[in-house]
Amino acid sequence: MIDNVFVELSIILVIAVAVSLILRMLKQPLIIGYIISGILVSPYFFNLLKSVDSIEIFAKMGISVLLFMVGLNLDLKVIKEVGKVALITGLGQILLTFCLGMALTKLFGFSLVASVYISLALSFSSTIIIIKMLSDEGETNTVYGKISIGILIVKDLIAIIILIAVSSLQNGTDLSSFATEKIFTGVAAVGVLILTSRIVLPELTKLISKSQELLLLFSIAWAFALASLFQTLGFSIEIGALLAGITLSASPYRYEIGAKMKPLRDFFILLFFILIGSQLSFGNAGSYVWPIIIFSLLVFIVNPLIVMLLMGSLRYTKRNSFLTGLTASQISEFSFILISLGVTIGHISGEILSMMTIIGLTTMILSAYTIRHGKFLYERLSDKLNILERKGRKIDESKYHQDIDYEAILFGYNRIGYNLKSAFDKIKKNLLIVDNNPEVIKKLSKNGIDCRYGDAEDIELLDELPLKEAKMIISTIPDLHTNLLLIKSVKRVNKEIIFLAVSHQIDEALALYEAGATYVITPHFFGGLHTANLLEKHGFKKTSYENDAVMHASELIRRKREGQKDVLHERD
Numbered sequence: 001m002i003d004n005v006f007v008e009l010s011i012i013l014v015i016a017v018a019v020s021l022i023l024r025m026l027k028q029p030l031i032i033g034y035i036i037s038g039i040l041v042s043p044y045f046f047n048l049l050k051s052v053d054s055i056e057i058f059a060k061m062g063i064s065v066l067l068f069m070v071g072l073n074l075d076l077k078v079i080k081e082v083g084k085v086a087l088i089t090g091l092g093q094i095l096l097t098f099c100l101g102m103a104l105t106k107l108f109g110f111s112l113v114a115s116v117y118i119s120l121a122l123s124f125s126s127t128i129i130i131i132k133m134l135s136d137e138g139e140t141n142t143v144y145g146k147i148s149i150g151i152l153i154v155k156d157l158i159a160i161i162i163l164i165a166v167s168s169l170q171n172g173t174d175l176s177s178f179a180t181e182k183i184f185t186g187v188a189a190v191g192v193l194i195l196t197s198r199i200v201l202p203e204l205t206k207l208i209s210k211s212q213e214l215l216l217l218f219s220i221a222w223a224f225a226l227a228s229l230f231q232t233l234g235f236s237i238e239i240g241a242l243l244a245g246i247t248l249s250a251s252p253y254r255y256e257i258g259a260k261m262k263p264l265r266d267f268f269i270l271l272f273f274i275l276i277g278s279q280l281s282f283g284n285a286g287s288y289v290w291p292i293i294i295f296s297l298l299v300f301i302v303n304p305l306i307v308m309l310l311m312g313s314l315r316y317t318k319r320n321s322f323l324t325g326l327t328a329s330q331i332s333e334f335s336f337i338l339i340s341l342g343v344t345i346g347h348i349s350g351e352i353l354s355m356m357t358i359i360g361l362t363t364m365i366l367s368a369y370t371i372r373h374g375k376f377l378y379e380r381l382s383d384k385l386n387i388l389e390r391k392g393r394k395i396d397e398s399k400y401h402q403d404i405d406y407e408a409i410l411f412g413y414n415r416i417g418y419n420l421k422s423a424f425d426k427i428k429k430n431l432l433i434v435d436n437n438p439e440v441i442k443k444l445s446k447n448g449i450d451c452r453y454g455d456a457e458d459i460e461l462l463d464e465l466p467l468k469e470a471k472m473i474i475s476t477i478p479d480l481h482t483n484l485l486l487i488k489s490v491k492r493v494n495k496e497i498i499f500l501a502v503s504h505q506i507d508e509a510l511a512l513y514e515a516g517a518t519y520v521i522t523p524h525f526f527g528g529l530h531t532a533n534l535l536e537k538h539g540f541k542k543t544s545y546e547n548d549a550v551m552h553a554s555e556l557i558r559r560k561r562e563g564q565k566d567v568l569h570e571r572d
Helices: 002-025 030-040 052-072 076-107 112-121 127-136 143-167 175-208 212-232 237-248 254-278 285-313 318-326 333-345 350-372 374-388 417-427 438-446 459-464 480-493 506-515 523-538 542-561
Strands: 408-411 431-435 451-453 472-475 498-502 519-521
Touching: 002 030, 002 254, 030 254, 030 350, 052 143, 052 212, 052 237, 052 254, 076 112, 076 143, 076 285, 112 333, 112 350, 127 143, 127 350, 143 237, 143 318, 143 333, 175 212, 175 237, 212 237, 212 254, 254 333, 254 350, 285 318, 285 350, 285 374, 318 350, 318 374, 333 350, 350 374, 408 417, 417 431, 431 438, 438 451, 459 480, 472 480, 480 498, 480 506, 506 519, 523 542
Parallel strands: 408 431, 408 472, 431 451, 472 498, 498 519
Antiparallel strands: none
């Protein structure tokens, strides 16, 4: 039996790798590859999945690790920063989508219970997909990136509460008895966990962290132990795993734990989605064609529109509203967990799971392209989006003195901009700084430095800036596409302007010269030159390096105070 499971699992993983590789080449989320792999090993195709019970155990472990990671990564700082818009938009979108879903499901003749499950599943968005895509595009620190993450946190918390409530029904317990019989036990258990997390866990993790292997082992044990404990107490593995992550979220070792647990999460959750795909039924697929089409349109088109309208009503720019809205255009991994749980309990049929699986695949595939090309889509649709924003001053715009003649405009302060600002101060030339990080803009504004929040790819922003009057443009953004667009836009209104750009690649630097850049700065080569100068200057005199290090450390501290962060090189 064990040998059979091992062989099955090995073959399934090989298929998953092959399919995921193809999806990767097509720039699609790997979750889609996992579900397709499940479909391929189902009875409709290769019929390879025989040990369903064993795979289900792995799938439960995947859900536990996923929720542990959700709890571990709960970033209250993000909620604090964008709490109002995240809460209003997140709750508003869930409520409106749920109401629309209920109306549509009733039209299609679904039962009340099935309607509730479907409508809830249509309301949530994929944390894994969105976070991954925002990180890949380097957009996590932008206004719309932070709002998107804030909305995801709100949605995840609501989804978890719903999962907890539904899982309480798994053994035939109704919600009223759950509330009366288990509330004391739950409060007591959470109270003990709070005390443990404050008194015991800090010292324990400090001791365990001395061994990286032991830290990983402890994290796994802690997640599964609490999941099992809460299941024993009559709750669910979901709430136990979530609380396990939350209790460690304040630990200074949370990032190490997260980094080590992520591969484990990816492996087990892979098996969960493979299991979902394998349960896809095509028996009555014809009767669900129209529900699949309509529900897919609801998720892919209506959900983003709801987000855009809600953000517009809060006085956010149509650009940030549009880009944030695009992140709501697919269903969540929690949607699959919820529907699977409903099937397990017996509330809904496997056909509903099949329908939601097809909707999930459709919306995930489509949203991957729209999110990735969101800025391009915005440029094309900008004129038609005026209806989405309210007139007047926008909450996510920063003022600058339009009556000042700016001789230079700097795009991107968080890299070499700090030194450039000092240089302009010395030569007494007016400099306007443009940056897409709201934290940087906030710090600059506080220090009385002329700045403007914005993205170098935003055509509307470029039209508002005094490009025609400026004598110099400096871009520290290491992205070739952005710089090419910026050069084209600037040269169209000011052919004589001096354009300085940054590039980390030789071929890209040459492309910038060909496009019209006056000079291209190559930090890597300058870094090597600086190191060579240090060697020539200090040789092997340790004290000389240490003296320079003191000044360097002081400069780094000043930069940190100004809001500068580490430079990411995802696109290099």
